Amino acid sequence: MNVLDAADLTVRYGGSVALRDATLAVGAGRLVAVAGANGAGKSTLVNACAGWSRGHASIAGDVRLDGRSVARLAAYRRARLGIQCVPEGKNVFGELTVEENFALVPAVPREAGRHVFSREDVLGLFPRLHERRTHKGSALSGGERQMLAIGRALLAGPRILLLDEPSVGLAPRLIFDVLTVVRRLVDDGLAVLLVEQNVSAALDVADELYLIERGRIVGHGDAAAMRQDERIAQAYLGGLAEVEP
Numbered sequence: 001m002n003v004l005d006a007a008d009l010t011v012r013y014g015g016s017v018a019l020r021d022a023t024l025a026v027g028a029g030r031l032v033a034v035a036g037a038n039g040a041g042k043s044t045l046v047n048a049c050a051g052w053s054r055g056h057a058s059i060a061g062d063v064r065l066d067g068r069s070v071a072r073l074a075a076y077r078r079a080r081l082g083i084q085c086v087p088e089g090k091n092v093f094g095e096l097t098v099e100e101n102f103a104l105v106p107a108v109p110r111e112a113g114r115h116v117f118s119r120e121d122v123l124g125l126f127p128r129l130h131e132r133r134t135h136k137g138s139a140l141s142g143g144e145r146q147m148l149a150i151g152r153a154l155l156a157g158p159r160i161l162l163l164d165e166p167s168v169g170l171a172p173r174l175i176f177d178v179l180t181v182v183r184r185l186v187d188d189g190l191a192v193l194l195v196e197q198n199v200s201a202a203l204d205v206a207d208e209l210y211l212i213e214r215g216r217i218v219g220h221g222d223a224a225a226m227r228q229d230e231r232i233a234q235a236y237l238g239g240l241a242e243v244e245p
């Protein structure tokens with residue numbers, strides 16, 4: 001059974017459709033990437049799975065967590081059940097230290113299917129955060145804030161992690177570091193849905209990739225196969241030169 005299933009998700013902002021009939025699945029221990037141009041609907045898709053939207057949107061379709069529909073549940077209830085979303089923007093409490101940011105996350109029950117991390121686990125995954133654990137959120141670099149945001153989601157006991165553009169604004173080395181940690185989590189059994197503008201970096205760590213264009217999913221396949229997809233190669237990988245003959 002998949003950890004997350006989205007079926008025929010449609011999101012409308014007033015008269016305009018930002019996402020139409022999107023269907024995707026994320027299994028346990030799978031890293032599923034979503035790629036697409038600016039405005040294609042990637043954030044809309046991830047946010048709809050988490051149960052929220054940026055503006056006054058109407059959301060139709062089903063979202064199932066471990067086979068149970070959560071489509072009628074508010075975002076906070078989905079989060080409590082284990083749909084942990086890290087939205088774009090590296091949102092952390094700037095006036096609180098790293099440790100205080102962690103302390104605000106309530107303890108979660110150890111239940112089957114939940115991946116429960118301790119503070120020590122998170123600081124072990126992100127040694128830079130360990131070094132800066134007494135620093136305020138506002139004093140952290142963009143990469144460190146991203147690690148803190150992901151760390152908070154891990155403390156909340158995810159069944160699935162939804163990551164929206166974790167690499168935005170990060171230096172290549174940090175992108176590699178963050179995505180390497182994400183891959184380790186997946187290898188330990190976590191399900192991850194990753195929106196990533198750096199498609200090359202995403203394909204290096206992902207198992208599968210969905211391609212989204214103008215609100216529609218127009219392609220899906222294993223990462224290796226999608227790397228060979230002409231649309232991906234031309235738009236995101238610097239032309240056909242990278243496609244093997």
Ligand SMILES: Nc1ncnc2c1ncn2[C@@H]1O[C@H](COP(=O)(O)OP(=O)(O)OP(=O)(O)O)[C@@H](O)[C@H]1O
Pocket residue numbers: 013018036037038039040041042043044045054055056197
């Ligand atoms: N609050 C809103 N009100 C109206 N339209 C919106 C709103 N939020 C997003 N949209 C529109 O929905 C479409 C999808 O936006 P979305 O943010 O999901 O794209 P994206 O693929 O994540 O883009 P980016 O890579 O730039 O973050 C866009 O046309 C956008 O303008």
